[in-house]
Amino acid sequence: MRLHIIPLDTHCNMTEYGVMTSSGRITDRGRCATTIPALREVIEAVPRPRHVVFEEGPLADWLWRNLQNVADQVVVSEPRRNRLIAEEGEKDDPIDVAKLGDLYRGGYIRPVHHSDSQDRMLFKQCVSIYAGRVRQSTRLGHEIIWELRRHGVIIPIKDFQDEANRRAVMGRLPQHKGLQRSIRFLCTEHDLVRQHVAQMRLELIRQARGYEPILRFVEVPGVKWIRAAIFFAYVDTPWRFKTRSKLWKYMGIGLERRKSGKSLNKLRVVRPQRACRPLKSMILMAAKSAIRCESNPFAKEYERLCEQGVTPRNARRSVARSLASTLWGMWKNGSAYRPEDVGRSCGEPV
DSSP states (O other), X not given: OOOEEEEEEEOSSEEEEEEEETTSOEEEEEEEESSHHHHHHHHHTSOSXXXXXXXXXTTHHHHHHHSGGGSSEEXXXXXXXXXHHHOSSOOOHHHHHHHHHHHHHXXXXXXXXXXXXHHHHHHHHHHHHHHHHHHHHHHHHHHHHHHXXXXXXXXXXXXXXXXXXXXXXXXXXXXXXXXXXXXXXXXXXXXXXXXXXXXXXXXXXXXXXXXXXXXXXTTSTTOOHHHHHHHHHHXXXXXXXXXHHHHHHHHTOOEEEEOOTTOOOEEEEOOGGGSOHHHHHHHHHHHHHHHHHOSSHHHHHHHHHHHTTOOHHHHHHHHHHHHHHHHHHHHHHTOOOOGGGTTOOOSSOO
């Protein structure tokens, strides 16, 4: 039977679609509303077998979840990879649809993982919202610090959060009503975001206690409720990754090999654009916390590497890889944290 590929270029109000054969011939194209009934009608009009492909974005999970049963396969593709391959030439929605179909037909699509469980997806969304509020709090704190430094007032943001210290600092600024009022607006916003972060943290921990793997993750040095929740939410399932090295690369702590001609092999950390940034930040901070705790296998590994001449930065990354492997192995095996197992192979090639 002839395979039919249905690439979609989705926007908030409308979706550009095409129908392409496996040989690359476009048999139909058009535009419909970005609603599930309208998209179902378009897809069901195409003979089976039919594969639907569209790019990752805010609508992707909603589309992926609701179009599963009307197509033989639904693929969400990574847009950055598509852009690098197909960015040349003219651009408009019909052209983008045709290029997406060609990329899928040629096997150049890199699928984006979406959880089969809607509960997991919603939990991940809660984790993402919390992380966004933390970033907002940090951004506002830095903004306040820099506004104070413009007048020679140099203090850490934690000293400005106490009301008594705040009044003293405000007294050191120029007594300009507009400036004083603007700084107080920033402070009010920062205080509100910090309050929201504290409330959302408690709610996230409450939700995290309902997932059995997280209860085991928090026993690992350097990993507590929020970090365990981030690992659980963004990895989703340990079976996504065939080897530890694939997990490390996804988390932004793996190494890529680069060689050309007779040059020596060069190893470099995966570029940030290709890594999951929340996971990378989480595992590096967990490594720092584990190293500070001292009496654990990860701290001992760090000390051993430093004694061998490894730079502290690279030693921390090595500890981060050990932490990630430990969490991954515990999840796959359903086991509890055992210090004596740290550093052992999980039974697959690196």
